[in-house]
Amino acid sequence: MTSDQYRGNLRYAVDIVLCIDVTESMTPVLDMVKKSALTFHERLNLVMSGKGKEISQLRLKVIAFRDFGDFAEDAIKETDFLVFPERAADFDRFVRELFASGGGDVPESGLEALALAINADWERGLDRRRHVIVMFTDAPAHPLHAPEAVTAHTYPQGIPGDLDGLLEQWGYARSQTAVMENAAKRLVLFAPDAYPWNEITEEWNMTLHFPSVAGQGLADLELHEIIDTIANSL
Amino acid sequence: MTAVLIEGLLGAPGEGTVWRYDGDDLLALGVWTERSRGGGEDAEPLFAHRVSTAEGILGVFDGLGGSGSTAACELSDGTTRSGAWVGARLARLGVASWFRGGHAPESLRTRLVEVLRAVPPPRPSKIVSSMRRWLPTTMATVRYRLTGGQAECRVLWAGDSRAYALSPGWGLQALTRDHTDETDGLEQLICDPPMTNVICADQEFTIDTQVLLLPLPSVLLCATDGFHGYVATPAHFECHLLRAMQESCDTREWAERLVRHVLGYTGDDASLSLVALGYPGFDRLRADFAQRAEQVEARYGGCDRPAEEEAARRWRTRTWNEYRPDYERLMPPPVEPL
Numbered sequence: 001m002t003s004d005q006y007r008g009n010l011r012y013a014v015d016i017v018l019c020i021d022v023t024e025s026m027t028p029v030l031d032m033v034k035k036s037a038l039t040f041h042e043r044l045n046l047v048m049s050g051k052g053k054e055i056s057q058l059r060l061k062v063i064a065f066r067d068f069g070d071f072a073e074d075a076i077k078e079t080d081f082l083v084f085p086e087r088a089a090d091f092d093r094f095v096r097e098l099f100a101s102g103g104g105d106v107p108e109s110g111l112e113a114l115a116l117a118i119n120a121d122w123e124r125g126l127d128r129r130r131h132v133i134v135m136f137t138d139a140p141a142h143p144l145h146a147p148e149a150v151t152a153h154t155y156p157q158g159i160p161g162d163l164d165g166l167l168e169q170w171g172y173a174r175s176q177t178a179v180m181e182n183a184a185k186r187l188v189l190f191a192p193d194a195y196p197w198n199e200i201t202e203e204w205n206m207t208l209h210f211p212s213v214a215g216q217g218l219a220d221l222e223l224h225e226i227i228d229t230i231a232n233s234l
Numbered sequence: 235m236t237a238v239l240i241e242g243l244l245g246a247p248g249e250g251t252v253w254r255y256d257g258d259d260l261l262a263l264g265v266w267t268e269r270s271r272g273g274g275e276d277a278e279p280l281f282a283h284r285v286s287t288a289e290g291i292l293g294v295f296d297g298l299g300g301s302g303s304t305a306a307c308e309l310s311d312g313t314t315r316s317g318a319w320v321g322a323r324l325a326r327l328g329v330a331s332w333f334r335g336g337h338a339p340e341s342l343r344t345r346l347v348e349v350l351r352a353v354p355p356p357r358p359s360k361i362v363s364s365m366r367r368w369l370p371t372t373m374a375t376v377r378y379r380l381t382g383g384q385a386e387c388r389v390l391w392a393g394d395s396r397a398y399a400l401s402p403g404w405g406l407q408a409l410t411r412d413h414t415d416e417t418d419g420l421e422q423l424i425c426d427p428p429m430t431n432v433i434c435a436d437q438e439f440t441i442d443t444q445v446l447l448l449p450l451p452s453v454l455l456c457a458t459d460g461f462h463g464y465v466a467t468p469a470h471f472e473c474h475l476l477r478a479m480q481e482s483c484d485t486r487e488w489a490e491r492l493v494r495h496v497l498g499y500t501g502d503d504a505s506l507s508l509v510a511l512g513y514p515g516f517d518r519l520r521a522d523f524a525q526r527a528e529q530v531e532a533r534y535g536g537c538d539r540p541a542e543e544e545a546a547r548r549w550r551t552r553t554w555n556e557y558r559p560d561y562e563r564l565m566p567p568p569v570e571p572l
Contacts, residue, residue, distance in 0.1 A: 010423070010464050010501065051299065052269040052501045125543070127424045173415045173430070183416060183427035201362050206428065208363040229361060232300045 011056035012048070012234060013126035015081060016040075017117040021110060021137035022064045023103025030100045033136045037062065037095045040227070041084045047231040056126060058084045060091055065113040069142065070104030072152030076113065081121060103139075109149060110141035111166065111196060115159035118169050118179055129184040130234050138212065140194040163196055170204050182206075188230055250493035250504075254485040255281070259451075261510040261519060262292070263489040267460070267496055268503045272313065275299050276458050277322040279507035280375070282333055291333045292507040293375030294395050296458040297322035298432060302370040304356050317356070321369030324349050325433050329375055339377070339388050343441045350435035365428075368436040372429070374410055374456040378511070385511050387446045387454065392439055393432040394422070396462055399446075399564060400453040402526045405557075406472035407564045409446065417568040419468050419561070420554040426463065444566045451512030451522070460504025461496055467550050469534040469557040474499075476527035477535065484516050 018037055022030065041058055048055055059081040068075040082091045117133045142149060145161050160166045170185070171178020185206050191197040193211040201209035208229060250267035262281050268274025275297035283290035297318030306317040328349035332342050350369050359366065372393025379386045387409070389397050394412040401407070408419070413431035416422050433439050448454075455475075462471045478491035496504045513519040534553055540546045 010426075050270070052503075054501065128426050181425075183414075183425040206365060208361055208365060210361055228303070232303045234300070 010128055011054040012128045012130055013057045013123050014044070014055055014130045014132065014234065015059045015061070015120075015123050016132045016134060016230070017061045017063060017120055019063045019065065019110070019113040019117055019133065019135045019137075020098065021066075021108055021139060022098050022100050023066050023108055023139065024101055025103065025106075025138055026136075027100040029138065030098065034095050034098060036227075038092055041088070043227040044231060047227055048234065051231065053234065056128075057123065059123065060084060061117075061120060062091070062094055063113045063116055064098050065109050066101075067103050067105070067108045067142070067149075068112065068152040068155050069109075069146060069148035071102050072154045074102065075109055075152060075154055076116065076156070078116065081123075107140045107142045108137060110135065110137050110139065110191070111144050111163070112149070112156055112159060114141075115144065115166055115169070116156055118166065119159070122181075122184075129181065130186065131180060131184040132186045132188065132230060132234070134188045134230060135191055135197075137191045137197075140192060141196050143196075163199065167204060172205055186230075186234070250497060251278070252486065252489035252493060253279070253281070254489050255283075256485055256516070257283070257285075259512050259514060261485050261513055261516060263485050263492075263506075263508050265489050265492045265496070265504070265506040267493055267500070267505070269501075273319075274503040275302075275316065275318045275322060276460065276503040276505040277326040277371075279456070279505045280326055280330060281507050281509060282330065283509075288380040289378060290509065291329070291375055291377045292454060292456050292509050293326070293329055293373065294456045294458045294505045294507055295322040295325045295329075296372040296393070296395050296460070296503070296505070298367070298370040298372065298393075298429075301365055301367045301432075302434075304359060304366070304368070306353065306356065306369065317367075317369045318371065320353065321350065321371040321434065324353070324369065325371045325373055329373065333377065339390065339443060342390060343439075346433055346441070347435075350433070353435060355436065364437075367432065367434040370432045370434040372458065373433055373441075374458075376409065376454050376456060378454065378509075380450065380511060383450050385448045385450060385452050385454070387448055389444050389446065390441050391443075392441055393429050394463070395456065395458045397454070397456045399448055400455060400472070400475065400523075402522050404560045404563065405526060405530060406468075406475070406561060408561060409444065409564055410442070411566050411568060413442070419558065420550065423463060423465070423468065442566075446564060451510065451519075453508065453510045453519075455506060455508035457506040458502075458504055460500045460502035461506050464500045464502065467534070467553045467557065468561055469530065469553055473530050473535040476523055476530060479520055479523060480527045482516075482520070488516070 061081045063078040066075050122131045168177045169179040187207040189209040253264035255262040264279035266278050277295040280293040299318045302318030304317045305314040306320040307315050328346045332345040372395040374391040374395035374397045376397045377388045389409045391410040397409040399407045414427040416427040465471050474495045482488040
């Protein structure tokens with residue numbers, strides 16, 4: 001057996017879901033988040049290879065969200081998992097078309113986006129899997145199944161009824177109900193120090209929280225910090 | 235021991251340093267490699283032997299670059315070093331001084347806490363996470379005492395660095411169990427799971443331990459995951475060790491070959507400390523392991539790994555199931571969840 005065959009076994013298969021808040025308040029930072037997303041795969045490959053970690057497969061998925069209680073039609077917009085670099089053009093097109101608008105009140109449907117991410121079609125076959133959810137939002141989130149949201153005809157089916165249910169899906173050590181694989185999962189939050197993000201940071205394992213001030217958030221975020229934070233979590 | 239700088243084989247990134255010692259009934263070697271020059275987060279491997287009391291220690295320390303990426307110090311040339319880099323070296327220092335002082339095994343944790351807490355804490359980070367730690371490092375050490383034809387061994391470890399015994403009859407036998415929720419050695423290799431316990435300055439940690447009596451002659455070694463975590467199956471680490479031994483004329487060449495081997499397959503910094511106790515010389519050691527080397531090479535070292543993914547998976551599981559009983563015979567049992 002050659003050395004290359006050994007190494008071929010033990011490269012990292014990385015799936016990343018980018019949950020992006022595209023409500024009105026994100027206007028000042030959405031361009032930066034989009035720029036992060038568009039250069040993400042190249043920067044990640046670079047940082048990972050600098051750490052001696054090779055990526056065998058990289059797939060990205062985007063979930064753009066607003067607020068089901070405000071406007072049902074555009075509350076969630078998402079891609080499939082797109083394999084890079086083959087599907088990079090599809091990814092670019094989707095991200096470039098994102099624009100900030102709507103949202104209504106301050107909290108948004110970030111938890112629904114997170115629930116969809118947790119239940120995404122993650123890679124289950126390759127070795128050294130890493131399943132990373134990255135949340136970009138400047139707002140707190142409505143509780144899951146908030147009355148004004150569940151009446152929306154686009155409200156996602158089958159997601160947990162509350163944050164405890166979502167934690168069960170996220171899982172913990174030796175959890176029997178988890179949807180996510182304990183060894184693979186990571187949650188990176190670029191979000192305010194407010195409900196539910198602060199509770200999640202405190203109670204869920206394998207999370208990293210870049211807290212910001214609600215309503216002003218993400219302004220001081222820099223691309224290299226985002227990439228480094230994610231790469232170091234792998 | 236004198237250090238010798240070794241470069242990897244053509245195409246293999248990184249370079250390594252080796253140490254070796256040939257004494258009376260005692261052969262020792264150390265191997266240390268880094269993926270990028272100056273950035274290696276493994277500390278140099280530890281080996282010390284006190285002739286007057288016939289006792290010694292070997293150990294390895296792997297600073298955790300992901301959770302310990304915060305800059306911890308700036309060197310005189312302006313380069314910064316991460317908390318992982320500093321943590322591994324401080325832990326090595328702590329273990330060495332603990333051994334020199336002849337202290338009880340139970341006091342090692344206290345000594346490590348003292349050494350790590352001497353470093354001022356970092357500036358508050360923008361990132362909040364229990365995944366991040368200050369000065370995090372793994373450790374695997376074996377403190378031994380030679381007495382009545384036996385080696386009385388106290389194994390101490392935290393994280394996923396490992397200690398092993400290597401014998402002609404049983405092959406490579408793990409003396410430690412990784413601190414991860416995943417307890418299956420092959421799954422650990424495939425998943426690279428997060429560690430549940432590592433040495434660090436800002437969170438609680440434990441030093442796991444077990445005591446063993448091994449007959450002389452015996453070979454003991456400690457290795458970081460750069461050595462054992464990038465092979466096809468756990469059996470292949472033994473293949474590398476014995477292949478390099480059998481191809482060598484002396485301890486130094488064995489160490490140099492290990493550098494070249496590991497740079498060829500690893501994706502990480504790698505360090506290893508090894509001592510052969512009760513062997514009068516390298517020739518005898520090599521001769522004693524010749525048959526075992528042939529056996530593991532024939533069983534696991536060949537190029538029979540199927541190319542197709544599913545078949546390769548089955549091959550890997552079959553190989554592991556065959557190898558596992560002997561590999562785990564000295565391993566402490568898994569800790570049952572409360």
